[in-house]
Amino acid sequence: MTFLSYLINGISLGSVYAIxxxxxxxxxxxxxxxxxxxxxxxxxGAYVSFYATSLYGLPTWASVLxxxxxxxxxxxxxxxxxYKPLRTAPSLAVLITAIGVSYFLQNAAQLAFGSSPIVFPxxxxxxxxxxxxxxxxxxxxxxxxxxACIVIMIALTLFINKTKxxxxxxAVSEDKGAAQLMGxxxxxTISMTFAIGSALxxxxxxxxxxxxxxLQPTTGSMPGIKAFTAAVFGGIGSIPGAMIGGLLLGVxxxxxxxxxxxxxxxxxxxxVLIVVLLVKPTGLMGKKMNEKV
Amino acid sequence: MLQKKKFSDYSRxxxxxxxxxxxxxxxxxxxxxxxxxxxxxxxxxxPVCAYIVAAIALNLTVGIMGELSLGHAGFMSVGCxxxxxxxxxxxxxxxxxxxRLVVAMVIGALLAGVMGIIIGVPALRLKGDYLAIVTxxxxxxxxxxxxxxxxxxxxxxxxxxxxxxxALGMDAATGKMLINGPMGTVSVTKISTxxxxxxxxxxxxxxxxxxxxxxxxxxxxxxxxxxxxxESVGIxxxxxxxxxxxxxxxxxxxxxxxxxLNYSSxxxxxxxxxxxxxxxxxxxxxxxxxxxxxxxxxxxxxxxxEMLREFSDYRMLAYAILLIVMxxxxxxxxxxNFMEKRNLKQLERKEAAARKEATEHGNA
Numbered sequence: 001m002t003f004l005s006y007l008i009n010g011i012s013l014g015s016v017y018a019i020x021x022x023x024x025x026x027x028x029x030x031x032x033x034x035x036x037x038x039x040x041x042x043x044x045g046a047y048v049s050f051y052a053t054s055l056y057g058l059p060t061w062a063s064v065l066x067x068x069x070x071x072x073x074x075x076x077x078x079x080x081x082x083y084k085p086l087r088t089a090p091s092l093a094v095l096i097t098a099i100g101v102s103y104f105l106q107n108a109a110q111l112a113f114g115s116s117p118i119v120f121p122x123x124x125x126x127x128x129x130x131x132x133x134x135x136x137x138x139x140x141x142x143x144x145x146x147x148a149c150i151v152i153m154i155a156l157t158l159f160i161n162k163t164k165x166x167x168x169x170x171a172v173s174e175d176k177g178a179a180q181l182m183g184x185x186x187x188x189t190i191s192m193t194f195a196i197g198s199a200l201x202x203x204x205x206x207x208x209x210x211x212x213x214x215l216q217p218t219t220g221s222m223p224g225i226k227a228f229t230a231a232v233f234g235g236i237g238s239i240p241g242a243m244i245g246g247l248l249l250g251v252x253x254x255x256x257x258x259x260x261x262x263x264x265x266x267x268x269x270x271x272v273l274i275v276v277l278l279v280k281p282t283g284l285m286g287k288k289m290n291e292k293v
Numbered sequence: 294m295l296q297k298k299k300f301s302d303y304s305r306x307x308x309x310x311x312x313x314x315x316x317x318x319x320x321x322x323x324x325x326x327x328x329x330x331x332x333x334x335x336x337x338x339x340p341v342c343a344y345i346v347a348a349i350a351l352n353l354t355v356g357i358m359g360e361l362s363l364g365h366a367g368f369m370s371v372g373c374x375x376x377x378x379x380x381x382x383x384x385x386x387x388x389x390x391x392x393r394l395v396v397a398m399v400i401g402a403l404l405a406g407v408m409g410i411i412i413g414v415p416a417l418r419l420k421g422d423y424l425a426i427v428t429x430x431x432x433x434x435x436x437x438x439x440x441x442x443x444x445x446x447x448x449x450x451x452x453x454x455x456x457x458x459x460a461l462g463m464d465a466a467t468g469k470m471l472i473n474g475p476m477g478t479v480s481v482t483k484i485s486t487x488x489x490x491x492x493x494x495x496x497x498x499x500x501x502x503x504x505x506x507x508x509x510x511x512x513x514x515x516x517x518x519x520x521x522x523x524e525s526v527g528i529x530x531x532x533x534x535x536x537x538x539x540x541x542x543x544x545x546x547x548x549x550x551x552x553x554l555n556y557s558s559x560x561x562x563x564x565x566x567x568x569x570x571x572x573x574x575x576x577x578x579x580x581x582x583x584x585x586x587x588x589x590x591x592x593x594x595x596x597x598x599e600m601l602r603e604f605s606d607y608r609m610l611a612y613a614i615l616l617i618v619m620x621x622x623x624x625x626x627x628x629x630n631f632m633e634k635r636n637l638k639q640l641e642r643k644e645a646a647a648r649k650e651a652t653e654h655g656n657a
Binding site for chain 2: 090096111282
């Protein structure tokens with residue numbers, strides 16, 4: 001029974017990672033860049049939602065909406081100001097700029113919200129369910145997180161596969177130049193990707209802080225790295241891959257800290273990642289690209 | 294005609310780099326003896342040296358080998374803790390501090406090199422972002438493992454453990470912790486000096502410049518420029534890449550030992566992912582593949598946050614903005630045009646000189 005409850009915790013954490021990883025993987029697939037500032041957008045989303053509830057007394061759903069809107073605007077602004085001028089620059093230059101943006105967000109948050117951690121009230125008031133005479137408790141936040149993850153996954157898959165914008169995204173990720181020749185507006189497609197990724201980050205931020213209720217300016221960075229790892233784990237650029245990678249990573253982390261060592265749980269996560277990449281170098285769901293001479 | 298050009302462009306560029314480092318050392322030493330250096334700045338001298346060496350080491354991986362490593366702080370960590378351990382436990386055997394420092398750095402470099410092989414053999418099979426994420430993962434694993442390492446020393450010798458201080462079972466009277474898990478190194482005798490850091494930089498430069506011009510170094514660069522073409526002329530890709538990576542790891546290890554022996558206490562958290570990124574920032578900002586650039590960038594970017602102290606709270610914010618602006622300016626159209634014009638002018642000047650020489654020869 002304890003194993004089952006660890007597993008459920010793992011799935012809950014993994015769902016959060018999966019939602020964050022979606023943002024990483026979409027941006028990577030389309031703009032071919034590692035958006036290191038993504039983890040800090042999560043933190044901004046959580047702060048906005050916290051202040052929307054505590055200062056303005058908005059209901060939970062409205063505060064999440066506000067956070068998503070703020071993060072969308074933030075994500076698009078970051079893309080316009082920092083990444084767009086570097087579209088043709090070497091990828092490492094873009095990477096360093098992303099790191100700069102990440103530092104900027106963390107330090108701006110520190111000035112705006114203070115560096116001391118605040119206790120984040122859970123966004124889910126629902127008690128959860130008890131099974132097997134209370135031996136197994138599934139908390140409300142776990143249920144909401146997993147549901148949110150499934151809904152987002154289905155919506156995103158439909159969006160990418162069925163809508164015109166989604167088709168444009170797939171076209172841009174395959175070949176930017178050819179897509180432009182076919183009349184796809186590459187810049188607005190990339191902006192759209194950042195908008196979706198950042199809105200998802202805001203939702204992930206609220207869910208993450210509801211489950212682990214300390215919020216401080218550096219809250220986003222470690223989950224950001226983990227989610228990035230999850231995206232690579234599942235095969236970067238692939239949406240179902242991000243989902244599976246996130247879930248597996250969450251489960252491995254929780255089980256690792258329960259059965260091996262709390263201190264070494266991160267080491268276990270990364271060791272599994274290395275083994276997977278050595279066996280399947282493109283990640284679990286990644287496509288193998290043939291190299292042409 | 295041939296007599297006139299004593300050095301190739303490559304060696305001239307190396308000599309300029311050596312000259313800059315030596316000149317900087319002399320100027321700073323003079324300023325230091327005249328007491329014109331604030332205590333803040335003189336405290337930064339050894340870390341700057343260590344970061345410079347680490348940046349050169351990473352530049353070897355990123356610039357010369359063309360592979361992104363996000364885990365170089367892990368090698369610094371291994372070098373730091375093994376170096377400190379060696380220096381602390383040999384304190385009675387080798388009383389002369391500089392020799393102890395050298396031994397510590399050599400051992401630190403060797404152990405970091407061993408770690409480099411352990412990481413390099415699997416990781417170098419991967420490419421691009423996947424290699425980056427594996428090195429990041431290894432860096433985090435090293436950090437995590439270091440947080441569980443306990444080493445103590447008493448009359449019976451060294452005690453190792455992975456659990457806690459009590460589990461070491463040391464002699465109560467003479468027992469002394471050397472490495473204390475998450476606390477890191479404990480009450481280290483600081484033996485790193487600016488001069489030793491300077492010598493380490495010179496040795497590093499000497500090794501790296503010679504490596505770049507060696508058979509292996511050229512093979513690595515050929516692989517970077519075109520892997521398939523290089524392999525088709527018989528370059529063993531894994532082998533030469535592993536040599537370069539090993540070399541890079543060893544230099545980072547030596548830098549770690551220098552860094553660790555400059556502080557009385559240092560924790561494993563110091564060498565986390567953020568430090569790896571910091572070193573990468575030095576390399577990219579200084580110019581990928583350009584050793585001189587790495588040196589200058591490492592020096593400026595280590596001193597800059599301290600210089601920005603008057604902005605107090607806005608210090609790191611200003612640093613972040615500067616970083617973004619520098620990257621944007623470095624890739625802007627304005628700079629591209631400027632560089633094109635400059636190159637054109639240089640070309641014209643060269644042509645004019647050649648023409649002049651040709652006419653002189655004709656006259657003679």
